[in-house]
Every structure is written in C-alpha cells, then in structure tokens.
Amino acid sequence: MATIQDVARAAGVSPMTVSNVINDHPHVKSSTRAKVVKAMEELDYRVNHAARNLRAGRTFTIGLAVPEFDRPFWGHFATRVIEEAAAYNLRVLVEQTGRSKENEINALALSRNRMYDGLILSTVGLSAGDANMLRVDYPVVILGERIFSGPVDHVAMDNVDGAKAATAHLIERGCRRIAAVMGPMGTDPDASSLRYAGYLQALETAAIGSDSSLHVTINEFTLKGGREAVDRLLHAGTHFDGLFCATDTVALGALRALHEAKLRVPEDVKVIGFDNLEEGEYSIPALSTVDPDSTDMARTAVKLLVQRISGESPEREPLEFISSVRVIARGSTAAS
Amino acid sequence: MATIQDVARAAGVSPMTVSNVINDHPHVKSSTRAKVVKAMEELDYRVNHAARNLRAGRTFTIGLAVPEFDRPFWGHFATRVIEEAAAYNLRVLVEQTGRSKENEINALALSRNRMYDGLILSTVGLSAGDANMLRVDYPVVILGERIFSGPVDHVAMDNVDGAKAATAHLIERGCRRIAAVMGPMGTDPDASSLRYAGYLQALETAAIGSDSSLHVTINEFTLKGGREAVDRLLHAGTHFDGLFCATDTVALGALRALHEAKLRVPEDVKVIGFDNLEEGEYSIPALSTVDPDSTDMARTAVKLLVQRISGESPEREPLEFISSVRVIARGSTAAS
DNA sequence: TTGTATGCGTTATCAA
DNA sequence: TTGATAACGCATACAA
Numbered sequence: 001m002a003t004i005q006d007v008a009r010a011a012g013v014s015p016m017t018v019s020n021v022i023n024d025h026p027h028v029k030s031s032t033r034a035k036v037v038k039a040m041e042e043l044d045y046r047v048n049h050a051a052r053n054l055r056a057g058r059t060f061t062i063g064l065a066v067p068e069f070d071r072p073f074w075g076h077f078a079t080r081v082i083e084e085a086a087a088y089n090l091r092v093l094v095e096q097t098g099r100s101k102e103n104e105i106n107a108l109a110l111s112r113n114r115m116y117d118g119l120i121l122s123t124v125g126l127s128a129g130d131a132n133m134l135r136v137d138y139p140v141v142i143l144g145e146r147i148f149s150g151p152v153d154h155v156a157m158d159n160v161d162g163a164k165a166a167t168a169h170l171i172e173r174g175c176r177r178i179a180a181v182m183g184p185m186g187t188d189p190d191a192s193s194l195r196y197a198g199y200l201q202a203l204e205t206a207a208i209g210s211d212s213s214l215h216v217t218i219n220e221f222t223l224k225g226g227r228e229a230v231d232r233l234l235h236a237g238t239h240f241d242g243l244f245c246a247t248d249t250v251a252l253g254a255l256r257a258l259h260e261a262k263l264r265v266p267e268d269v270k271v272i273g274f275d276n277l278e279e280g281e282y283s284i285p286a287l288s289t290v291d292p293d294s295t296d297m298a299r300t301a302v303k304l305l306v307q308r309i310s311g312e313s314p315e316r317e318p319l320e321f322i323s324s325v326r327v328i329a330r331g332s333t334a335a336s
Numbered sequence: 337m338a339t340i341q342d343v344a345r346a347a348g349v350s351p352m353t354v355s356n357v358i359n360d361h362p363h364v365k366s367s368t369r370a371k372v373v374k375a376m377e378e379l380d381y382r383v384n385h386a387a388r389n390l391r392a393g394r395t396f397t398i399g400l401a402v403p404e405f406d407r408p409f410w411g412h413f414a415t416r417v418i419e420e421a422a423a424y425n426l427r428v429l430v431e432q433t434g435r436s437k438e439n440e441i442n443a444l445a446l447s448r449n450r451m452y453d454g455l456i457l458s459t460v461g462l463s464a465g466d467a468n469m470l471r472v473d474y475p476v477v478i479l480g481e482r483i484f485s486g487p488v489d490h491v492a493m494d495n496v497d498g499a500k501a502a503t504a505h506l507i508e509r510g511c512r513r514i515a516a517v518m519g520p521m522g523t524d525p526d527a528s529s530l531r532y533a534g535y536l537q538a539l540e541t542a543a544i545g546s547d548s549s550l551h552v553t554i555n556e557f558t559l560k561g562g563r564e565a566v567d568r569l570l571h572a573g574t575h576f577d578g579l580f581c582a583t584d585t586v587a588l589g590a591l592r593a594l595h596e597a598k599l600r601v602p603e604d605v606k607v608i609g610f611d612n613l614e615e616g617e618y619s620i621p622a623l624s625t626v627d628p629d630s631t632d633m634a635r636t637a638v639k640l641l642v643q644r645i646s647g648e649s650p651e652r653e654p655l656e657f658i659s660s661v662r663v664i665a666r667g668s669t670a671a672s
Numbered sequence: 673t674t675g676t677a678t679g680c681g682t683t684a685t686c687a688a
Numbered sequence: 689t690t691g692a693t694a695a696c697g698c699a700t701a702c703a704a
Binding site: 054091115223227281 | 384385386387389390395404405406407408410411412414415418427428429430431432451474559563588589591592595614615617618619620622
C-alpha cells in the first residue's frame with residue numbers, strides 16, 4: 001500500500017509537502033498541489049491511521065462497550081450514542097463485553113492504549129471490589145450505578161423510582177398479588193436489586209405485604225427467561241394478578257407464556273416491563289413499561305466524555321447523571 | 337501515560353528488555369523480569385496499541401460494518417460474528433453505516449488504513465456502479481448480493497428461494513390473495529427485489545395471477561413500516577388472505593395492525609416473515625418465517641476473511657457463499 | 673542474557 | 689512556498 005513517501009517520490013516533492021496537501025494546509029502552490037493530488041490518485045494513496053494516531057496522540061474515535069448486542073435495548077442505545085457522537089465528529093466503535101469482568105477490563109485497557117480517545121463502558125461484571133480498575137487518568141464514562149469510587153463520571157437511570165412507579169401503577173389498576181421477575185440479587189446495587197427495592201417500596205406504601213413466593217429469579221433478561229418465570233409461577237400454583245418484569249424483553253416472553261396458559265392480559269393478569277422498547281408498542285397486547293429516557297442518557301454520556309476528552313473542567317468532580325423515568329401505560333395494564 | 341522508555345529507566349534496563357518481558361520472550365533472567373514487572377506495575381504501564389500496530393503491521397482486530405444497530409437481525413448477527421472471531425483470537429469492532437454509501441466507503445477506508453486486519457461489510461448504499469471501490473488489496477468480505485465485480489468474497493442468503501418457499505407455504509395453507517410487503521425496487525438486485533422475484537415465481541408455479549394492488553412498498557423495514565403497509569392495504573380496500581413480509585420485524589408490525597383491524601391471524605389472514613428472529617417465536621400468534629441460517633453466514637464470513645488475512649490460498653478466486661434457507665411454520669400460518 | 677540501531681508512516685518545527 | 693529533521697512508542701535484527 002502506498003505511503004506518503006511513495007507519493008512524494010512520484011510527485012517529485014518532499015513527504016512534507018504531500019502531508020500539507022493531505023491536510024489542506026494553506027501555503028501550497030496550486031500547481032504543486034495538483035501534482036501531488038495526481039500522484040495520490042495514481043497510487044491510490046490512503047492515510048495510515050495507526051501512524052497518524054501515533055503522531056497525533058488521539059484517534060477521534062470513542063469506544064462503546066455494551067454487555068450484549070442482541071438485546072434491543074443496547075441496539076437502540078448504541079444508535080443513540082452514534083448519533084450524539086457524530087455531532088462532535090467522533091467515530092464510535094462498539095464492542096461486546098458479554099457481561100464478563102475480563103472483557104470489561106479489556107475494553108478499558110484498549111481505551112487506555114489510546115485506541116480510543118475515551119470509553120463509554122456499561123459495567124455489569126465489574127463490582128465494587130474492582131473499583132481500583134477505574135482509577136484511571138483517561139476519559140471514561142460508566143453506564144450503571146455508582147458503585148465505584150474512582151474519578152469517573154456515571155450515567156444511570158432511576159431504577160428505584162421507575163420500579164416504584166411501575167408497581168404503583170399496577171396497584172392503582174387494582175392488582176394486589178404482584179409478582180416480580182428479577183435477576184439474581186448480588187451484593188452490589190445492580191439494576192435488579194434496585195428495581196426490586198422500588199417494587200418493595202411501592203408495596204409498602206400501599207400497605208400490601210410482600211410475599212416471597214411472588215419473587216421469581218431468572219438468570220438472563222431474555223424472552224426465554226420471561227417465559228420460564230411465568231411457567232415457574234404457574235407450576236408452583238402461585239396466584240398473581242400483576243407482573244412486574246425487570247425488562248421489556250422479559251415481559252414480552254412473559255406475555256407469550258401467559259397466552260399459552262390461557263391467562264388473559266390484562267383481564268386476568270396485568271403486565272408491565274421496563275426500558276420502553278419499541279417492540280412493546282407493537283406486542284399484543286401492547287406492553288406498559290417504564291421509559292428510562294435512553295436518548296437523554298446517551299446524549300449525556302457523550303457530552304460528559306467529550307468534556308473529559310477536550311480537557312474542559314478537568315478539575316470537575318466526578319459527576320453522576322440520573323435520567324428521569326416515567327410510566328407509559330398501554331394495553332397490558334388497561335383497566336379491566 | 338508511561339511508555340516502555342519510562343519503565344526501562346525505572347527498572348534500570350534497556351527498553352528492549354522491557355519489550356521482551358512484555359512479550360514473554362524466553363531469554364530474560366527472572367530477576368530482571370521481576371524488576372521490570374515491578375516497574376511496570378508502579379508506573380501502571382500499558383502498551384500503546386497504535387505504536388504496536390504500526391510496528392506489527394496488523395491489529396488482530398476485524399471490523400464489522402452493519403447498516404443499523406437497532407434491528408434485531410444485525411444485533412444477532414454481530415453476536416455470531418464475535419463468537420466466531422473469538423475462535424481466531426480476533427477482536428471485533430462494530431460500526432454502523434446507516435445505510436449510506438459514504439459511511440460504507442469510510443468503513444472500507446478505515447480497514448485500508450490498517451485499523452483493522454480485515455472488514456466484513458454489509459453493503460446497502462453501495463451499488464454496482466461503485467464496484468471499483470471494492471477493487472482493494474486487503475481482506476474484505478461483503479455481506480450481500482454479488483453485484484460487484486472486484487476480487488471480493490461474498491456471503492449472502494438465498495433470497496429468491498426463501499421468498500419462493502415462504503409464498504409456496506402460504507399457498508399450500510390455502511391462501512390465494514397474497515400481499516407482499518417489500519422495500520422500494522432499485523436497479524440492483526437487493527434483498528427486496530430478490531424476495532419479490534421469489535414471491536412472483538411461487539405464484540406463477542401455482543398458476544396464481546399476480547396483482548399489483550397486492551404489492552405494497554415501504555421505505556424502512558421497521559415495525560412502523562409493517563403497520564403502515566397493512567393500513568394502506570386495508571384503506572385501499574384490497575382483499576388479501578395472505579401476507580408475505582420482507583422481514584420479521586415488518587411482519588411483527590403487520591401483526592399488530594391486523595390485530596387492531598380485528599382481522600384474525602391465521603384465520604382471516606396468514607402471515608409469514610423472513611429472518612427467523614427470536615422475537616417471532618414469542619409473538620402472539622407466533623410468527624412463521626424463513627430461516628436464513630445467519631449463524632452459518634457469520635461463520636463463513638469470518639472464515640473467508642481469516643483466509644484472506646492469513647494469506648492462505650491468496651490466488652483463490654473470489655468466492656460466493658449462499659446460505660441455505662428453510663421455512664419455519666408457526667402459528668401465524670397455521671391451518672384454519 | 674541484554675543492549676544498540678533502525679524503521680514502521682505521519683506531522684510539527686523550523687530553516688531555507 | 690518547500691523541505692530537512694526529529695519524534696510519536698514499539699519491536700525486529702543483530703551485536704555484544
């Protein structure tokens with residue numbers, strides 16, 4: 001592949017002049033420029049980013065590390081981040097961590113290695129004990145709860161409040177036996193434990209006792225997980241008239257299982273999810289949900305990252321942004 | 337950020353020795369190694385990939401450029417590619433082209449610039465006229481129809497055959513007025529035009545005349561697009577008892593619109609999509625579809641790319657791999 | 673077993 | 689207006 005040297009030789013000028021042409025520097029005679037351009041075309045020259053980045057010390061690229069691609073939530077979110085980053089002329093490269101601590105650390109290292117100018121990292125595998133991994137001196141924005149002490153900006157959604165509002169909505173629509181489908185409870189305040197806390201708070205506010213048989217734990221927030229949760233409830237003979245699912249994807253799986261069990265939604269059971277996926281608008285029945293305003297989260301994450309990258313307010317204390325949430329009522333919780 | 341030089345100085349050795357330690361070279365005395373490791377830890381040293389790549393001439397990273405993240409199909413596909421690439425110790429960076437020719441060319445350029453060792457590129461914006469863009473001398477695998485003449489491997493699915501089988505399935509289940517929801521027909525053989533061709537072939541085989549009022553064109557393969565297509569059919573008063581949708585996502589949107597119009601699926605209208613998304617297994621009713629075996633496509637794409645990267649069979653003619661398709665019958669086309 | 677010299681492709685600086 | 693030099697950080701070849 002042709003280099004600047006090759007072009008320079010072909011055009012009979014110095015490499016520096018070629019560089020000046022490439023970068024649109026002002027003081028190049030137009031006849032010289034023409035020669036160089038011609039040589040570039042003939043040799044089909046392309047800049048080598050590795051070399052340019054090495055020289056520039058930055059890459060004009062940010063990384064986005066998400067747990068899983070094939071969850072609609074992350075697909076949507078990545079699209080939003082790309083849109084926001086485009087406004088700053090930043091390219092976004094997305095990678096998958098598969099929820100593993102190792103891969104999350106790898107993503108951090110890549111950033112550190114100046115492959116990216118900064119990184120937006122969704123932490124699932126990392127726990128409070130790994131906080132020192134985040135004591136880094138390059139731009140990072142964490143997506144997730146503030147479980148780290150390092151000088152790192154966080155962007156999160158109000159999980160407790162959202163779950164509380166969702167549960168209160170079910171109660172308001174007449175439910176009294178509300179099952180909660182959540183992930184395993186860890187020691188760190190992850191989405192599951194926070195949403196479960198919000199659920200319990202809402203029950204308490206309404207003076208409805210909690211019942212551990214209504215708490216179903218699944219290992220993955222998938223369609224399959226949602227189906228299995230309902231199957232387990234039914235198999236155990238647990239009576240429930242409301243279902244709060246950790247995510248919309250789980251809720252969509254639950255809708256299917258309820259349908260197969262000949263339980264009507266919303267007449268027999270009312271269902272609400274969390275995330276406001278577009279898919280929920282189209283399901284049958286349409287899915288009530290909690291909108292975490294992921295557009296706002298994406299915009300803020302990029303904005304905070306750009307601030308760190310550009311060195312504005314370098315002294316700024318680590319910031320935590322919590323996007324506001326609101327319940328969106330659809331058919332799955334309609335009055336019956 | 338600390339460099340090899342800094343570590344060398346701190347450890348009282350030469351930079352080369354540090355490099356040897358980093359890369360696990362054999363001939364390093366263990367006491368020296370210990371000193372270096374200690375210095376690396378104290379300075380929190382991390383390799384600079386830009387420099388290493390510049391030196392190595394490769395990056396152990398491949399690019400995957402997809403049209404859109406927030407389509408389940410591409411989310412699934414990206415996940416498969418990442419799994420396959422992991423077997424070759426290749427990292428995958430995913431970027432979005434937004435279906436634009438410009439971004440597709442950009443992705444090519446990045447690859448070219450040795451940011452990636454190779455690129456898997458889904459072409460939507462590029463057309464036959466841009467074939468010369470693909471006359472490149474670095475590893476590229478195109479996802480999509482063989483509309484380019486360059487020395488490039490292609491991985492595609494059998495769109496015609498899949499569409500034909502889907503339509504034949506509807507006919508076999510008793511449909512006679514089958515609507516087709518497709519994208520705009522371009523001059524190049526894209527997914528839409530190929531699937532439409534397969535649809536027409538199946539009608540012809542069954543000696544069913546085609547009716548242009550049954551051909552609905554939408555601009556985006558989205559849930560919204562599917563809903564609008566059905567609304568347009570109903571608004572025009574077109575009678576139909578079968579619906580073949582360009583993608584599962586479109587079909588899911590159509591299911592919703594049919595439900596709102598009080599048309600029963602499969603009793604009044606039978607619906608089939610294309611892609612075999614997991615979502616279709618869980619919709620109500622479950623969605624019949626065409627499975628393009630995207631796992632096989634991902635595996636083949638990575639395999640072909642790795643062959644080109646490693647320089648095996650460099651003389652090999654450009655290959656075209658067409659994954660086989662099969663109809664998966666579910667509730668939306670159940671006999672009624 | 674360790675170190676020196678060199679170059680990967682680019683661009684900033686400064687001199688011509 | 690153009691060019692020589694040097695440096696970004698790393699690793700290969702070879703010397704010591």
